[in-house]
Amino acid sequence: xxxxxxxxxxxxxxxxxxxxxxxxxxxxxYDIVPAxxxxxxxxxxxxxxxxxxxxxxxxxxxxxxxxxxAVDFILSNFDRFKPxxxxxxxxxxxxxxxxxxRDKLGSARFTFIGMHPMxxxxxxxxxxxxxxxxxxxxxxxxxxxxxxxxxxxLKSTLMQLGFARCNITTPEHHDLMIAYTSQLPHVxxxxxxxxxxxxxxxxxxxxxxxxxxxxxxINDVMWSELFLCNRENLSxxxxxxxxxxxxxxxxxxxxxxxxxxxxxxxxxxxxxxV
Amino acid sequence: xxxxxxxxxxxxxxxxxxxxxxxxxxxxxYDIVPAxxxxxxxxxxxxxxxxxxxxxxxxxxxxxxxxxxAVDFILSNFDRFKPxxxxxxxxxxxxxxxxxxRDKLGSARFTFIGMHPMxxxxxxxxxxxxxxxxxxxxxxxxxxxxxxxxxxxLKSTLMQLGFARCNITTPEHHDLMIAYTSQLPHVxxxxxxxxxxxxxxxxxxxxxxxxxxxxxxINDVMWSELFLCNRENLSxxxxxxxxxxxxxxxxxxxxxxxxxxxxxxxxxxxxxxV
Numbered sequence: 001x002x003x004x005x006x007x008x009x010x011x012x013x014x015x016x017x018x019x020x021x022x023x024x025x026x027x028x029x030y031d032i033v034p035a036x037x038x039x040x041x042x043x044x045x046x047x048x049x050x051x052x053x054x055x056x057x058x059x060x061x062x063x064x065x066x067x068x069x070a071v072d073f074i075l076s077n078f079d080r081f082k083p084x085x086x087x088x089x090x091x092x093x094x095x096x097x098x099x100x101x102r103d104k105l106g107s108a109r110f111t112f113i114g115m116h117p118m119x120x121x122x123x124x125x126x127x128x129x130x131x132x133x134x135x136x137x138x139x140x141x142x143x144x145x146x147x148x149x150x151x152x153x154l155k156s157t158l159m160q161l162g163f164a165r166c167n168i169t170t171p172e173h174h175d176l177m178i179a180y181t182s183q184l185p186h187v188x189x190x191x192x193x194x195x196x197x198x199x200x201x202x203x204x205x206x207x208x209x210x211x212x213x214x215x216x217x218i219n220d221v222m223w224s225e226l227f228l229c230n231r232e233n234l235s236x237x238x239x240x241x242x243x244x245x246x247x248x249x250x251x252x253x254x255x256x257x258x259x260x261x262x263x264x265x266x267x268x269x270x271x272x273x274v
Numbered sequence: 275x276x277x278x279x280x281x282x283x284x285x286x287x288x289x290x291x292x293x294x295x296x297x298x299x300x301x302x303x304y305d306i307v308p309a310x311x312x313x314x315x316x317x318x319x320x321x322x323x324x325x326x327x328x329x330x331x332x333x334x335x336x337x338x339x340x341x342x343x344a345v346d347f348i349l350s351n352f353d354r355f356k357p358x359x360x361x362x363x364x365x366x367x368x369x370x371x372x373x374x375x376r377d378k379l380g381s382a383r384f385t386f387i388g389m390h391p392m393x394x395x396x397x398x399x400x401x402x403x404x405x406x407x408x409x410x411x412x413x414x415x416x417x418x419x420x421x422x423x424x425x426x427x428l429k430s431t432l433m434q435l436g437f438a439r440c441n442i443t444t445p446e447h448h449d450l451m452i453a454y455t456s457q458l459p460h461v462x463x464x465x466x467x468x469x470x471x472x473x474x475x476x477x478x479x480x481x482x483x484x485x486x487x488x489x490x491x492i493n494d495v496m497w498s499e500l501f502l503c504n505r506e507n508l509s510x511x512x513x514x515x516x517x518x519x520x521x522x523x524x525x526x527x528x529x530x531x532x533x534x535x536x537x538x539x540x541x542x543x544x545x546x547x548v
Contacts, residue, residue: 118480138477167477177478180471185482188462190541191518195511197454198548203412203441204451206392208459211485216545220538224531231526237469238523242516244465249512252505257498264494267464271490274472 001157004028004050004058006073008036010121011090012064013129016045018161021131025157028054036126045129055080060157062115063089066222067229071100074112083109086154090115092178092222094142094171096229111150114142114171115158116178122217135162142171179233186223187238189216275431278302278324278332280347282310284395285364286338287403290319292435295405299431302332310400319403329354334431336389337363340496341503345374348386357383360428364389366452366496368416368445370503385424388416388445389432390452396491409436416445453507460497461512463490 005016008031019027029046031037037049048054055061055077063070070089081087087110091097094114098105105112118138121128139158143151155166169177192198193216201209227234251259279290282305293301303320305311311323322328329335329351337344344363355361361384365371368388379386392412395402413432417425429440443451466472467490475483501508525533 118478120480137480140477165477177471177474180469181475181479181483184466185479185486187519187522188466188486189545190538191515191522192458192462193541193544193548194518194537195454195514197451198544200451201455201548203414203439204392205455205459206394206411208489209455211488212459212462213545213548214485215482216541218538218542218545220535220542223538224534227526227534228529228531231529235523235527238519238526240469241465242519242523244468245461245512245516248461248465249509249516252501252512253509255502255505257502260498260501261494263468264464264492264497267467267490268492268494270467270472271463271487271492274467274475274487 001025001059002028002057004030004055004061005046005064006030006061007064007070008040008045008126008129009064010124010126010128010133011117011119012062013040013045013126014119014131014133015062015064015090015161016040017129017131018134020045020047022162023157023160028058030055040126045126052077052080056082058082059085060154061085061087061110063087065089065091066225067091067093067096068100068225071097074101075104078104078108081108081110085110086150087112088115088154090117092116092182092226093229094174098142098144098171111146113146113151113154114144114174115154116140116142116174117158117163118182122215124219124222132162136164137162139163139166140174141166141168142174143168144171175230176233179230179237183223183227183230183234184237184241186215186218187227187234188241189213190218192216275299275333276302276331278304278329278335279320279338280304280335281338281344282314282319282400282403283338284398284400284402284407285391285393286336287314287319287400288393288405288407289336289338289364289435290314291403291405292408294319294321296436297431297434302328304329314400319400326351326354330356332356333359334428335359335361335384337361339363339365340499341365341367341370342374342499345371348375349378352378352382355382355384359384360424361386362389362428364391366390366456366500367503368448372416372418372445385420387420387425387428388418388448389428390414390416390448391432391437392456396489398493398496406436410438411436413437413440414448415440415442416448417442418445449504450507453504453511457497457501457504457508458511458515460489460492461501461508462515463487464492466490
């Protein structure tokens with residue numbers, strides 16, 4: 001297969017390197033920054049630099065760009081993708097991508113399947129890309145009506161890169177889950193670390209401080225777009241967390257030890273189960 | 275030196291094993307559960323089982339009990355401790371311990387120095403104790419007027435167990451810091467995991483879910499006491515976190531990308547510095 005990676009940042013670069021390391025497919029690389037594609041070619045992450053004229057060669061296209069730019073990219077190259085090929089994206093939100101494409105997807109000669117690799121790093125850009133970034137991670141696919149055989153083929157191709165599991169779900173359920181499992185912890189890390197006491201934390205934590213703040217070294221440009229693309233879900237998740245924190249606070253302020261024990265036992269039981 | 279460990283749970287048991295492994299001191303063990311002291315003796319964690327009549331032999335006494343019981347233990351054995359010896363506790367709050375002791379400490383023939391080892395495990399009890407529990411961790415001492423030479427001697431004795439650093443501070447500052455660095459992450463883990471979506475998290479997180487919920491497998495009896503002993507600080511810290519979360523939510527609801535970027539850049543900068 002010929003695989004086109006559009007956007008050679010951390011994720012796109014890692015997909016390119018991963019396909020080169022773990023498969024025999026031919027990798028074409030495209031990026032608007034010439035220095036990036038040249039470096040990717042030089043270090044063997046891609047077999048060839050692609051120009052838009054070459055997009056029609058690819059059996060599989062991975063669009064590794066931020067959501068709005070990914071939608072623009074797919075729309076503006078809509079008639080260039082190979083008939084019968086598969087196009088996917090790697091955005092952290094899925095409804096916004098489908099919303100941007102849905103009007104045109106009915107007339108597409110290719111199959112679009114939304115994708116989200118559960119992987120990341122605190123640093124961005126091709127320089128930090130890694131052939132093993134996806135090893136052990138989760139792969140999320142949101143077919144939204146795409147044919148089962150195409151979904152199975154995409155899953156099979158991507159699972160070669162080392163993902164530990166694949167969840168197939170709707171764009172709506174994806175966005176709800178991600179608001180809780182990924183976006184909320186990022187909001188939390190950024191909120192938690194704003195406490196003036198953060199500067200004095202050294203020596204006062206057995207690991208919890210590092211756990212909660214790990215993702216506070218954040219890419220604000222990317223995450224602000226992801227948050228706003230998923231604002232209703234994320235806002236609801238923040239509200240629910242605030243509600244639960246407030247219940248804790250009320251029990252603490254009221255000196256209600258039995259209520260505190262009840263809440264903590266319930267949480268421990270959930271933790272044990274999940 | 276003869277060192278008495280009163281309370282052979284996770285922390286007391288780990289201190290006993292650590293002194294045996296890393297020093298040549300003689301370790302006396304005391305616990306209200308005979309099976310625990312017998313097992314501790316059998317596995318070599320202590321050199322001898324102590325009864326209250328033996329407390330006067332110890333040059334250093336570590337009281338490894340929950341705060342209220344620790345205060346009761348020290349008060350009820352007040353005249354048994356060896357004149358000129360040092361007594362310390364290992365509680366996660368310090369003001370409550372000093373408040374319970376202060377009226378009598380003036381007349382003590384021993385020196386009391388508050389202590390808090392920054393170490394823990396999700397499981398409790400002697401069975402989980404570990405000679406290397408403190409290796410690489412932080413040691414906190416709150417002398418509250420105890421003589422410098424006694425503080426230095428206690429620090430020097432404890433640092434042999436593998437602690438990476440020692441912070442010496444006031445009980446008040448200790449309790450404020452701990453509310454933020456340790457208690458708040460526990461409240462957070464328990465609050466975060468109460469979301470019904472927690473049950474479906476598998477595959478939807480690149481690590482953030484595990485980070486935030488690590489400490490949700492919580493000992494509710496111990497932590498409810500610690501929280502209530504430090505309620506004003508902890509309540510204030512929860513409020514501040516809710517304030518910062520609300521600011522995030524407002525920016526998300528308002529679609530204010532520049533404000534989101536500004537908040538995240540500020541958080542990233544703090545994370546970079548700390």
